[in-house]
Amino acid sequence: MQDLYYDGKTPLPEKGILKVEKDGLCFAADQKEYVFSIRDILSVEKFSSEYRLEIGNLSSSNSTVIIVFYSENTYANLIAIVKQGKVGAISGIWMSAGIWQKIGVLAILAFIVIFGYNSALSYLYHFVPLSYDKTRSALLSPKIREFLYVCSAPEINRVVDSIGKRLKDPTDPFTYDIVVVQDNIANAFALPGGNIIIFTALLSTMESPEELAGVIAHEMAHVRRRHGTRNEIRYLGNFLFLSLTIGSGFEGVEFIENMDTFYELTSAALFSQKFSREFEMEADREALENLKRSNITAEGLQHWFERLKVTLAKKEKEENTINIPDFLSSHPPTDERINVIQRTIAEGDYSNGKLGISRSKWPRIRNQCGQRETALKK
Known part of the structure; x- marks a missing residue:
């Protein structure tokens, strides 16, 4: 063959014959011979x-050549050349590896890239000024009351205001706008800059x-630690990453060039956000310290x-008979979090x-x- x-x-x-010679490779076709350097080898693989x-790296062009051959002796000679170090060290190791070894290496590299990418996104908020959060809050406050x-x-507003003022740390750079919204959803959440909504x-x-003071302290901690802004950065980073890798490149993200569309995009992420385990535990710790400083019981x-944990346990046992509050899904009361709170107190x-x-x-x-039935005005 x-x-x-x-x-x-x-x-x-x-069609022709591949030959492994002392100083290189030669493919002898019917009317022409192609000669390559050993160092031009990119990979050698066996398939059945x-x-x-x-x-690759051909002197005549920038194209890559593929040669399919069937001689086991030729394959053995190529592998011997690789092991003798006549090919670059990294290329040699890669070529001599089996298919499953290569898959394993690629999987590890993919994990490292994704982990490093997400870690980098987590720290980018340090480069975003506090004025960004405050501007977001100033824009959202009238919209919340309008819609x-x-x-x-x-x-109830006097109670909420007094709790907010009592919990406000003098060193906290944010001004809090805490509102109670009529809705049958059992939830509360914080937005960048100081907007806190309690249903x-x-x-x-x-x-x-x-108990209300504890929840408000927890949401204020999300604001002060800038968890919403950090979620925004991660959301936008992943959006851009996907657009560049599987979408239409930079042309696919032209629509976020104006700030109105940018705010619409990030606001959609914020109102449906779910904080990470790390953010929730960080907010718990800061809330406890804030309650302590404000002379309010942390109990x-x-x-x-x-009590949320008990509700969650009932929900798991009676899937169709108990309406689980949305606060449980966005602020899961895990055993770890409750144990840390109990131990800290x-x-x-x-x-x-x-x-x-x-x-x-x-x-x-x-x-x-x-x-x-809904918090949204018709």
């Missing part, structure tokens, strides 16, 4: 009963104002998460400070605004 020579220019191969030789049913009941369905599940946060010098609102009044205050 004759060997096949593919020049990379035409689909039809030339045939062998595939790839040659969402914001609760206007004075008593009335979540408020209705809180047994004390100290409210602890009891809140313990037990080991630390935490106060038992209250907010001065009696338990008998709290149910009326928390339910002042009621709920709606």
Whole structure:
């Protein structure tokens, strides 16, 4: 059976014989011979009963040549040349490796590239000024009131405002805009720069104002640690990466050149965000420190998460009978998080400070605004 020579220019191969000579390779076709240097070898691979030789860096052109041959002796001679070091060290190791070894190496390299890429994205926020977060907050505050049913009941708003002011650290660079929104979704979330939204369905599940203080402290920690901005960077980085690798390159991302579209893109990510385990635990730690500094008991946060854990356990047992709050999916109360909170409170010098609102009044205050099927105005 004759060997096949593919020049990379035409689909039809030339037939001939591949020879391994002392100083190089020679492919003898019917009417022409092609000579190559050993150092031009890129790879040698075995596929069932045939062998595939790839040659590059040719003096005559920039194309890559593929030679398919069938001689086991020729293959053995090529591998011997590789082991003798006549080919570059890295190329030699690669060519002598088996197919599964190569797959393993490529998988490891892919993991390193992806891990390094995500790690780099995690630290890019240091290069984004705080003014970016503050600008986002200034833009979003009126939009929240324009498009969402914001609760206007004075008593619950006074409670929320007083908790926010009490928790505000003098060194915190952000100004917080905490609003209660009428909705039947039991959730709360923070946006870059200081916007915090608490839904009335979540408020209705809180047994004390100290639990509300714990949740607000947790959301404020997300803002101060800039978790929303860091999520934005990761979201945009992955979007651009995918556009450049499997999309249409830089032409595919032209539509985010104006800031309006940019904010629309990032806002979509923010309102549906779910923070990482690392971010959630970081927010827990900072919330506990903030409660301690503000002389507010941290047991409210602890009891809140313990109760969420019970709700989650019931949800897992009765999949179709219990409506799991969205707060559980975006802020999962894992055993690890609860254990850290319990241990930190037990080991630390935490106060038992209250907010001065009696338990008998709290149910009326928390339910002042009621709920709606949707927070969005029609």
